[in-house]
Amino acid sequence: MLMRNLTIIFLLIISSTLSATSQSIPPGMNGVPAWFSAWDFVCGHKFGSSPETPVIFLYDDSLYYSTAPVAATDKRFHCPGPGGKTLEWYTGAHHGTLRIPDGQLVPLGLMSFAAADSAGHPFFVMAVPGFWEKAGVQSKELGLDKLVTAVFLHEFAHTRQQRGMGATVTAIEQQHPFKDPPLSDDIVQHTFSKDSVYTDGWRKETDLFYQAAFHTDKQARKKLTCDALRMLHERQARYFTGDKKILRELDDIFLTMEGLGQFSGLYWLQHPAGGGFTYDVAVEGMRRKRNQWSQEEGLAMFLVLDRLDVEKWPRQVLADEPETIVQLLHSACGCP
Template sequence: MILAAAALAVASTCTPGAADRAWIDGAMAAWRLELRRVPALKRPPKVTVILFDARCRLESRTALQTNGKAAWSATRHGGQVLLADGTRIPAKVTSFAGEGKAGGTTFVMALPSVWAAGKIPAGQLGLDKLTKAVLLHEASHVSQTILVRRVGKLASEKGLPEDFNDDSVQDRFEKEPAFAASVEKETGLLFAAAAAGDDATARDLARQALASMQARRLRWFVGRDERLREAEDLFLSMEGAGQYVGYSWLIDPEGGQTPRAEAMAGFGKRSRWWSQKQGLALVLAVERLGLPGWQTQLWQSPRLIGSQLLQAALAR
């Protein structure tokens, strides 16, 4: 059965609830708005989108590419959601994007009703806004093909484990008090730099953050852990870009219409994961410092990644 995004309410043995149907339309509109707002964010040439609630699995190969109404197929999943590569996952709260085995990219996300059933706290933002920001974060990764492939290449060249991901640095060092304290300090300095009222203060705070990052890496990324240097920068670019898109939509007058402080507390600083929080702080600081072409570096031609972007911005 093929359904138009705005017509998911047609008679069906497997149709999401009205709230989820409205959310799909709103989320796709949010994606199209961010494509206009962030020029370097491009539609992927090929991506399979899979959304699901407690009963239904929806699939579209046009949802993130079209300006009009996307075509969706709807089927029952029986508690196990079929992915594009033939594997299945439980119909529980999740959101992720990745390279498909058969080529192209897959984007998978549980609909808000699943999040509500899972009692995921949404805070002041509310579940509708939070889940749309999460979708935008993950959808932005589909435009980062080069960075995604660099992660795979690094893992292969450095012998990183198969489950290596954006949280692996944190998993390795979270219980090292000095390392964790340095990450928290750097992140705070970067957020402060991004919010600074004058250029001199912004640059001074950003310099302090960069010096702390460099000192931390010299101390801890040694021996077998030296291979984590590039990995940390890759994931700062990837996760920072994703958080930036979600946060930008939240504060957009035509998007989430959320006050900056509320969007930052409810989304920007909400995550417990270092790569997301420090990544956003770094991207916002680079934007504040006015590095030319910084968006292109994040989504299209990532010659500079992570802290290299900050270093380039300060070198101007």
């Protein structure tokens, strides 16, 4: 999930040590290089190379591990990062909080998110694998290691979107007051989750996208997609009016951002050289509880797009002036 309003889910106490002079991977970062390898795989096979490496903040129960200096007392070490590069890292005690580049002092619980600083440069924050294990996180479909890798891929994909859609969201936030609910990728869900008529309509719309994604006939897939898109536009026109009109643009943006994040994890999970799961199991693993609307519907839409064999769609989604998943599906299916 793209975290703009940070929700801390779990607080745990774990033990960890790190040699001040070690040039090897610190014990607290065990498993992290596999995350970067998975990301390089997704970029190499699907997204294309990253134009820049975001600042990365990782942490366990007592220490942070950052690719940017945090305090004068930082100790340095070298460790693999994304892009196959060995990076200089910094570490020190976090005492339960971390000052991140956008100026916020974040209490450290179980979380993963991407954001951008005031200059638009992306950064990334996530608990290390051991933190997730101690928190008792599980996935019967994927197992913990591959689930957490998929979570990393989802969130790290957002670092590629900060200059495009992320910047658009920031500009919208500066022009519109968002108080109840506050602006987040869940704003549509938070606004309408208690409306049973809206919720039922949204579920039928989302189910139609999944039917399209799994249909074996290409023309039938396109027809189902056009039907689902018509339902989406009717939903937006009916409910996103008055002071909620801005939700039309935000809905398309967050379906695109969260859908791409979900697709990033799915792509690695289902590839024989990645997670090695069957396509169906990987989809189920990414959907999990199916209770986060932008992720649930966004994934279905990207599954459709990818199975339509649209050429170079990652470049269009990840551009500085990107197209939304709604626009891409309209073009790919020739919907009226």
